[in-house]
Amino acid sequence: MNEKVLKSLKAATEVFWKNEGYMEYEAVKPGNAFTMQDIEAAEDRLLKFAPLIEKLFPETEGDAGIIESPVERPAGMQQYLDEVHGLELKGRLHIKRDDILPISGSVKARGGIYEILTFAEILAADHELIDAGEDYSQFAGGRFKEVFSRYTIVCASTGNLGLSIGIMSAKLGFKVNIHMSTDAKEWKKKMLREYGVNVIEHMDDYSHAVTVGREEAMRRDDFYFVDDEDSVTLFLGYAVSALRLKGQLVEAGIEVSAEHPLYVYLPCGVGGAPGGITFGLKEVFGGHVHPVFAEPTHSPCMMLGVMSGRHDEISVRDIGLDNVTIADGLAVGRASKFIGKTVENMIAGFYTVQDDELYRLLTKLWDEEKMKLEPSALAGMTGAYRLQEALPDFPAGTHLVWSTGGNMVPDEVWRKDYEAGQALLKDE
Incomplete structure (x- = not known):
């Protein structure tokens, strides 16, 4: 373990770590399980x-039921960050607007919704409700809901996964139990309840909520547990984004090659979404893409797990951290073993960011670009600068900040975060 980096982690100070296990993708690929x-x-x-999504959610009509986000260029924010960091970024900054x-x-809209649709398809086949060649918009029909209503979807979440699982499941007619950890935002719990979801609150962290949810689901044959720590279905749902990103970059005229690499900055909690996206990126772009994970200074579970080689066998609490952060979606003390072991050699580096910095970035992004993000989604915003400061000789390329959430945050809640920043x- 890198003792200098570990010392910074223990002190909850910001640190960048170049992953010593990062490998050329051609060397990693033969050992992949996917x-x-x-x-x-x-x-x-x-x-x-897609026809079902379009039918259930009219807001997707413009994209024919495809759940996808654009890539945008925050030129004003890049200029601000250049000034703050006292350097000129080598390359252009872009944002993947998953918010x-x-x-x-x-x-979480990709992986979470994909897992529920996959389970619904399995049930429909088991009950001989639909043929594989039929129009899947029929899943909104009464005979499907009658079957789905016999089953309960169970999930544990700090917030955003719960929303995607809860909303999609409720729309299809499933019963839903969402176990929420202590750091989950009240507005997310309220929204889930408005969809008829049973929200179970825990005065403990995310890992505890997962354990309780998993145990609940194991006791019943009619319960289905969405395991954020260990789900291949979630993982592959997130990976699809890389296929679509390739088309978006081509359309925008953005080259990804050895001469013009792509750097992607991914906020990380338990690791499911950034892990799936990383795998997808590597399959699509190979050695021309370099994923970097961003975590709060009080919850750097994936960096700690990969750096130590212990993955889920070590918690941030083991090094004296409290796992308390404004970035609720990233407030995870123990990383996913499945994700850590699957993508540990695909991650170029890690860095940590303080809560106050998330607030400042949230405010400036609105001032400069009128983009409304939640604190967790700002974790990747300074990644390109942290990389250039730590490794000044890295090749110039395209820098893509992966946003994670924001547009569903109630205005009064978001305004408080804005005012804090x-x-x-x-x-200053």
Whole structure:
């Protein structure tokens, strides 16, 4: 373990760590448990369900039921960050706007919704409700809801995964139990209850909520547990985003090659979404893409797990951290073993960010670009600068910040975060 980095982690100070286990993708690929064919199969399933999505969620009509977000260029924010960091970024900054994804407004809309659709398809086949060649918009029909209502979907969440699972499941007619950890925002619990979801609150962290949810689901044959720590279905649902990103970059005229690499900055909690996206990116772009994970200074569970080689066998509490952060979606003390072991050699680096910095970035992004993000989604915003400061000789390329949530945050809640950042900027 890197003792210098560990010392910074223990002190909850910001630190960048170049992953010593990062490998050329051609060397990693033969050992992968998954392939491009798995990602393409997930994309095919989502395309089959697109008519259903369009029918259930009118906001997706413009995209024919495809749940996807644009890539945008925050030129004003890059200029601000250049000034703050006292350097000129080598390359252009872009944002993948998962904060405006339809239905649940976060990165979790892909993986979470995909897992529920996959389970619904399995049930429909088991009950001989639909043939594989039929129009999947029929899943909104009464005979499907009658079957789905016999089953309960169970999930544990700090917030955003719960929203995607809860909203999609409720729309299809499932009963839903969402176990929420102590750091989950009240507005997310309220929204779930408005959809008829049973929200079970825990005065403990995310890992505890997962354990209780898993145990609950194991006791009943009619319960289905969405395991954020260990779900291959979630993982592949997230990976689909890389296929779509390739088309977006081509359309925008953005080259990804050895001469013009792509750097992607991914906020990380338990690791499911950034892990699935990382796998997809590597399958699509190979050695020309370099994923970097961003975590709060009080919850750097994936960096700690990968750096130590212990993955889920070590918690941030073991090094004296409290796992308390404003970035509720990233407030995870123990990383996923499945994700850590699957993508540990695909992650170029890790860094940590303080809560006050998240507030400042949230405020400036609105001031400069009128983009409304939640604190967790700002974790990747300074990644390009942290990389350049730590490794000044890295090749110039395209820098893509992966936003994770924001547009569903109630205005009064978001305004408080904005004002907190405003006060911090004024003090500076």
